[in-house]
Amino acid sequence: MKSMGPILQDNAKPGERDHAPHIANCSTCTTRHLSICAALGHEELLTFDHVVQHRSFPAKTVLFEQGAKADFVFSVSEGTIRLFRLLPDGRRQIIGFAIKGDFLGVAMDEVHEYTAEAVDYIRVCRIPRAGFAVMLDEKPHLMKKLHQLAGREIHNSQDQIVLLGRKNAEERVAAFLLSFRERLARIATKSVTIPLPMSRQDIADYLGLTIETVSRTISKLAREKLIVVVPDGIRILDVDHLMALADG
Amino acid sequence: MKSMGPILQDNAKPGERDHAPHIANCSTCTTRHLSICAALGHEELLTFDHVVQHRSFPAKTVLFEQGAKADFVFSVSEGTIRLFRLLPDGRRQIIGFAIKGDFLGVAMDEVHEYTAEAVDYIRVCRIPRAGFAVMLDEKPHLMKKLHQLAGREIHNSQDQIVLLGRKNAEERVAAFLLSFRERLARIATKSVTIPLPMSRQDIADYLGLTIETVSRTISKLAREKLIVVVPDGIRILDVDHLMALADG
């Protein structure tokens, strides 16, 4: 397993803010309505401003590591983050990819259950967990929203369990493309061209396959005219056929 | 795929209560402190009594089916329930096993995301979802408890994702035995003898394997003196070795 990139220092101030000078506050945040902040009223948003820390990081930055004390929760404003766990011998399983609007820390764990690492350039809102916990106690609608997110996370996990437990390589890749497309549709206009910021190795570690199998499967789907490989992404040619494949 | 056993009729009154005449109310329920009810105070428990319906069912009873409207949530008092999803061609993936103290409906979905089927004789508390939702809105500590359960469910799912994505047959079986043992320890005294009410096929469908591979792997672990197969269960001989295996 290769090195994991720079660990984020809590006191690593230099340059941090420089990356995102255009975000002044939550009220003007374009990700607001997609994120957990959608549960906040105008006034609450103002108080939230004092708690939230806008940060941005280059690719490969480790936001937090599995096993570390969870001092912050995060809301993703931009970019892609891979969430993974490592086995002692280096085998990696990617639990999920977090994109714009996603919330990291739904479970409000004391300790991080997985490592989070920037796939590309990312912007996040970092929120002290303790303060957030207080807000949750005070604002039932925020708690409700968080629980709603937890429910969605449970669904996604169960989908992934079915995929990993019972689907073959072709079905897994098809399902991945469609589900990632679906998630992108929430934050942009739905398109048949799916940008894939993560590497083939990331996709493999997400789908429980090897990089070679992912590559071969994508080639096969392309040979069968279901998709076309484009720079940094994949275009879907036959959505219906791909869906039928993905569902098993 | 074989038939799925009798579907639970909502109006199936005859005999239902007869199975569990000894449960009069929530206050005397021996499962209370293990379940979501642990979040309820004495008075709340009394009101809960009017909402909760104690029911018991024989093995193979379908509690609810994937895709059906979720009119109830459930708390398990006794027995084992398998939770699974089916692919169109009959492939089955068991999402989890629910045992005494477990809550079905953490996500509070409108529609059931999986089918729940009694493995053996079960007793459950059936709670109308609408009424429960009202209670959640009124009692923040209940909401908090529910969210805590959701967090645990997310963890378990992620463990299972790592298992299915990156572990081999031997590691999967070892991990299953240990995790099931751990869960049983919550409701009984911890023992090296693990009762396994579910079939080999159930274990296979939970671990993303075939029944033959599960059987062979268990035989292998027994040959290596890590476990002994006993009637309706398995006894662990070498916990440490098994743990090392399970963790990868």
Add this chain to the structure above:
DNA sequence: CGTTTCGTTGATATTAATCAACGAGCGTGG
């Protein structure tokens, strides 16, 4: 411009699935 990383493809190995047979236990009905 060399060097590294990434993705692809081919050849081979390995794991687990599939196909098949069999014995034990269990319930049912003669």
Add this chain to the structure above:
DNA sequence: CCACGCTCGTTGATTAATATCAACGAAACG
């Protein structure tokens, strides 16, 4: 009460899917 038929679990033989090992070209990078 025993015999029959099921279901279940186990084991063996073979196949199929994916992993592993290896080579290569293209793009990215210093």
